[in-house]
Amino acid sequence: MTGAERFLAGCRREDVDATPVWFMRQSGGSLPGYRKLRERHDVMHIARTPELSAEVTLEAADRLGTDGAVLFADVMLAAQAMGVELELAPTGPVIARPIRSATDVLGLRTIDAEADLGFVAEAIRLTRAGIGPRAAVIGIAGGPFTVAAYLIEGGPSRDQLVAKRLMFGSPQVWFALVDRIADATVEYVRSQVSAGAQAVQLFDSWAGSLAPLDYDTFVAPWARRILKAIRAAGVPAIHFAASGAALLERLAKDADVVGVDAGQSLRTARERLPACAVQGNLDPARLAGGPRAVTAGVERVLEEAGNAVGHVFNTGHAVPRDTDPGILAGIVDLVHERTTRAPTELATVNGPAPVRRR
């Protein structure tokens, strides 16, 4: 199987010749080409320049040998297209004028994905052409809670207290805001798929701070609208929230793959989501813990994932920017090697579950 086939089969819970692998935030970080580019350009410039974004995305997938090539982009690009002025500080996006009122929400523009975010589509086209079948091109978008929380807080925050206060205290403003965000994000993910994205991951990184019933009221309808748009465009929808253990079944609605963070048991996640693929969940802190910590972590993920179809190997959170690319490349090889299935096993489509060759 090609990398792209392997990744897509993993997402669709079909048989694979080995477990597909990619890493959240694999593009960028410590790769030599990226570091060189960063000497001359800021992150937003790279993300908004198709040739540079594609170059960085391709460098990562080719150097690391991953089955997915996740686009170098920022979760706030759609918000930027809505007219929000933002800067990317080292800790995350900083918003010049946070959204705090109905008037602020009304000031947000309806996006025209082609005109406003055409550079992302072009980056995807270039990446797709460059990577060929070696890896699937994965688009990304920010989830409704995370994008709304950034817009209200004005930047990263530990507990999203300002955003949640507005959500609980002025629900009509909140609903109007997530509605605008969802509209824009639907256009955005459609344009990504039209341009050639073979899957899209919705990063609702902060949604795990919500009580499940509040998630149902304040986030789920808009998240599901976006996930449905991804699937309607014909590609798998991947849904991720950090600290998402209490939300797993909710995240799985209208998603093909649920990203499982490192603070959970992947085994438990598999049991709770029997009809959905799972992605994860190596603790990124292990990447700098030396070879034994890495190997033990990879082995545990594979053991907890088990032999059933529908596991995509990934880290449980974004890869730290100072990670040695050699470690990541080694993990790709290790996962592929440990999970290789013989052709005869693959052929037994309706037979017993494929057995992992050790």
Next chain:
Amino acid sequence: MTGAERFLAGCRREDVDATPVWFMRQSGGSLPGYRKLRERHDVMHIARTPELSAEVTLEAADRLGTDGAVLFADVMLAAQAMGVELELAPTGPVIARPIRSATDVLGLRTIDAEADLGFVAEAIRLTRAGIGPRAAVIGIAGGPFTVAAYLIEGGPSRDQLVAKRLMFGSPQVWFALVDRIADATVEYVRSQVSAGAQAVQLFDSWAGSLAPLDYDTFVAPWARRILKAIRAAGVPAIHFAASGAALLERLAKDADVVGVDAGQSLRTARERLPACAVQGNLDPARLAGGPRAVTAGVERVLEEAGNAVGHVFNTGHAVPRDTDPGILAGIVDLVHERTTRAPTELATVNGPAPVRRR
């Protein structure tokens, strides 16, 4: 029942005349006496001066009418007694010389609770004398992961990456460090109970970022040693971790009460912990969301808690410092009113579960 009786019965899963209430970080914040003290003293000075710490603790319990009076103290006091130089910045403790090596660990002192932390014991004695039976005095201590992570990181962090890298990469240094922390914390909690603390909460706020199997290896043995010491001293042990949904059963081992954060369903937590009391889990963001958000939040917590014994009402995370004390006092009244049980119901010890009067 007195407030102290109500709180202790709640912790011990005995019948109560109403659900007991307290709030994490209820002491301090926006109370007038505390604000006045803060004009002249920093937080650490108040925490280390028995008369001031007791004054602030008493002010909160009396003004708010809570059934628990949680000591105004910092989770890093025991570490400070081990010789660690630290300052309390607005975002949390900042360590002058972070612990990063075996030599650093060896440099930590063995504590003498009486000599090094006698001011905490004295604050507890004063609080106990001042509050009488109106509320139970609750001691606090930092959990092994959280204290170790602070010491290694050198301050607050979003993902504890530096600490976890050391944990995975140099496990022997980690084990030596948490062993020292546990030794000191055992002495510390014993001295708190000797002085009159009627329960102790172990705050392992950050432990939820660990995979359950890593929690078992790197934290659980030391947490359980501390919890056992609290119980052996004769009072209930309360165990709290934020984002703890994947760890609930683990947190319940050797604990009487598990603190449930706001990102979980309290109903699910009750189902998973049939033999343990639960505490929580109002989302603190609701406190500034207006009366409807508060009332709806309280009602949901009470409904999810159900009528079975063993629920202590609390927020799911620490109360924000700018919270209006009137809101908190109103919640105490509301919870007591909504959960009042008639004396005849209380008398039916082995009969059907008490029915809440609406």
